[in-house]
Amino acid sequence: MGAVHDFVAEGPHTREGIDALIERHVWPLVEGREVTFVYRGYVDRVFLRHFVYGLPSTVPFRRIGETDLWFVTLEIPPGSRVEYKLEVVEGGGGRWVRDPLNPRMAHDPFGANSVAVGEGYATPEWIEPDPEARAGSTEELRFRDTPFGDERHVTVYLPARFRRSRRYPLLVVHDGGDYVKYAALQTVLDNLIHRLEVVPMVVALSHPGDRLVEYPDDPRHVAFVADTVVPALEQRYPLFGNPANRCLMGASFGAVASLATAWRRPGMFGKLLLQSGSFAFTDIGEHRRGPAFDPVVEFVNAFRAAPGRPAERVFMSCGMYESLIYENRSMAPFLRGRGVDVRLVESRDGHNWENWRDRLREGLSWLFPGHLWMVYE
Amino acid sequence: MKPIALLGPQRLHPTVGEAARRLGLKGPCALITAGWQEREDETEELEAALGLPAVNLRLYARWERLRAEDPALGVAHRARQDRLRRLQSLYRGRLGGLMDAARRLLAMAGEPALLEPERRSAVTAVRALDAHHLQRITETHLAFEEAMHPGARAAVAGQRAALARALAGCDSVVLAGGHIAVLLGRLRLFGLEALLGDKPIIAWSAGAMALCERVVLFHDSPPWGAGDAELLDFGLGLAPGLVVLPHAKKRLRLADRERVLLMARRFRPAACVPLDPGDAIERVDGAWRLEGARLLASDGDVRRSGSTAGPDPIAPAMPAASEGV
Numbered sequence: 001m002g003a004v005h006d007f008v009a010e011g012p013h014t015r016e017g018i019d020a021l022i023e024r025h026v027w028p029l030v031e032g033r034e035v036t037f038v039y040r041g042y043v044d045r046v047f048l049r050h051f052v053y054g055l056p057s058t059v060p061f062r063r064i065g066e067t068d069l070w071f072v073t074l075e076i077p078p079g080s081r082v083e084y085k086l087e088v089v090e091g092g093g094g095r096w097v098r099d100p101l102n103p104r105m106a107h108d109p110f111g112a113n114s115v116a117v118g119e120g121y122a123t124p125e126w127i128e129p130d131p132e133a134r135a136g137s138t139e140e141l142r143f144r145d146t147p148f149g150d151e152r153h154v155t156v157y158l159p160a161r162f163r164r165s166r167r168y169p170l171l172v173v174h175d176g177g178d179y180v181k182y183a184a185l186q187t188v189l190d191n192l193i194h195r196l197e198v199v200p201m202v203v204a205l206s207h208p209g210d211r212l213v214e215y216p217d218d219p220r221h222v223a224f225v226a227d228t229v230v231p232a233l234e235q236r237y238p239l240f241g242n243p244a245n246r247c248l249m250g251a252s253f254g255a256v257a258s259l260a261t262a263w264r265r266p267g268m269f270g271k272l273l274l275q276s277g278s279f280a281f282t283d284i285g286e287h288r289r290g291p292a293f294d295p296v297v298e299f300v301n302a303f304r305a306a307p308g309r310p311a312e313r314v315f316m317s318c319g320m321y322e323s324l325i326y327e328n329r330s331m332a333p334f335l336r337g338r339g340v341d342v343r344l345v346e347s348r349d350g351h352n353w354e355n356w357r358d359r360l361r362e363g364l365s366w367l368f369p370g371h372l373w374m375v376y377e
Numbered sequence: 378m379k380p381i382a383l384l385g386p387q388r389l390h391p392t393v394g395e396a397a398r399r400l401g402l403k404g405p406c407a408l409i410t411a412g413w414q415e416r417e418d419e420t421e422e423l424e425a426a427l428g429l430p431a432v433n434l435r436l437y438a439r440w441e442r443l444r445a446e447d448p449a450l451g452v453a454h455r456a457r458q459d460r461l462r463r464l465q466s467l468y469r470g471r472l473g474g475l476m477d478a479a480r481r482l483l484a485m486a487g488e489p490a491l492l493e494p495e496r497r498s499a500v501t502a503v504r505a506l507d508a509h510h511l512q513r514i515t516e517t518h519l520a521f522e523e524a525m526h527p528g529a530r531a532a533v534a535g536q537r538a539a540l541a542r543a544l545a546g547c548d549s550v551v552l553a554g555g556h557i558a559v560l561l562g563r564l565r566l567f568g569l570e571a572l573l574g575d576k577p578i579i580a581w582s583a584g585a586m587a588l589c590e591r592v593v594l595f596h597d598s599p600p601w602g603a604g605d606a607e608l609l610d611f612g613l614g615l616a617p618g619l620v621v622l623p624h625a626k627k628r629l630r631l632a633d634r635e636r637v638l639l640m641a642r643r644f645r646p647a648a649c650v651p652l653d654p655g656d657a658i659e660r661v662d663g664a665w666r667l668e669g670a671r672l673l674a675s676d677g678d679v680r681r682s683g684s685t686a687g688p689d690p691i692a693p694a695m696p697a698a699s700e701g702v
Binding site: 132161163165166197361362365366369371372373374375376377 | 386388389412415416554555556557558582583586594595596599600601607623624
């Protein structure tokens, strides 16, 4: 049994005893495959609200006697990363809060969650700024005349030591601003290029309007990326300008947008980096994912009926704790069956930015391997 | 025997100036920065660190010009490089299985009398494949030489003559790192080995690798793959008895005894020498002087050596053959 269970059995269940228990450990407490969460407060009930598909999403805490200490223990396999909040109920009302005893947080466009990690998980060191890595630079490009009828802008990342006399691959990143903010993409690019693990590349970081509308096979989005952004970038920067050196990337609906754009422009994009793709489909009947998924399912069904060969090489990643793992596990062999070179990496994580961040090294280095073995500076 | 200094990487903590002073260099120095490819001319920082007048031999640019002047040579050169790449891929495919087997055996616990012969045999198999690969590479180079006679071609001969003149005005040579295949290819095509004569050489990173007898590519923790060190080619052979390992702390798991041990046994009798920033090995008067450099030992240790000794102190300093292949 773990430390909290020992405490339950042995006490002392006094304020001082609880203080000492809390002081002794880092919370949540990882003991082998078991992780124990605790909360302190004279409240009515406490629930763990996590984002792990496959487990009950609401797990009640147990109170120790009449004390202010609540706890719950979950089995969390080694290498896991789990985002969660606590639901604290008192006076007839509940509120969702981050775990006050856990300083580890993950941010996303909706705020921040607490993070519990299983034994063996380590935050990759290549996401932290490396003082030895030369930094790339960014510049903003504005597109006034777009298929959307409004102005859009794209942030362009240029690798360190960018030279006009060289040619570069182009990576177009859906939700590029979020990738930079929540997945440290610019730092990751600087580091991986510095380490020679990926080739220096030009990266277009897109900033969508209403992504739920524009990403699932919206012809305006396809036209914007394929007919506006890419030609403009290839005119402005020294890019290879061939399919093998054009890549679309995105997560969730952004992965759908990447696949849809490549599918609608066969032969234009040779590579795709698809993270936690929302590749929901139906073989018969209705889907149960809500109205936002209607155009997604319509697109994925159409794609599966006539896939063609959307790209030569596709890197996919997905968390095992996402409901989308099944669709992604289905998509990988489906693409392989069309002659696409596919690599699917699964992680013990959920549908979140840090999961996508943690897979960037594998994805980018597989699609655009650097000269790691040949260059010794 | 010409003095040679092999240094650790120079970008952040340059020691090339100190090495030049230790070797007593005074006159103009020939720079070879072809490994930097299109950045070959960006030598301001290097020249400042060196503190000597310098002449850039511009081997990278010379080959680019030469390829335009002699398209047939360019085509043949590309064909050879394609063949070398295919050979490397075939070699890599075979190497993976042998290295995996060797690593497993080395990590296995059990009766030494039972395991040691298997370990020796596994390492011998890797060494045999390495030797076979080098033989195939040699054949490929020879076929290119016999078909194209690069030294007899007007464009190449003109460049070699120009290089000989440039080198005649220099007292020493500095060979920087970068892309090892690019650097080695230029050195070989322009016949630098013969042109260098007895001039002292300071080299680091890929430059140091190119001077060894065998060029070993290595990275223990690449994003993909097992990280099996590979033989790329023969080097110029001006630093015999060494396999140099630049950026060893970043590229190698030096605390992983099986990996260290396998590297040391695989390439013996050559000494595997990590070259991190600040490291230096110098050969003066025919003897290697080790200053703070470390060696991978065939028992899995990384040992620091501080000795100065006879003509070749490194090989005798290595653990004895009884420890395994």
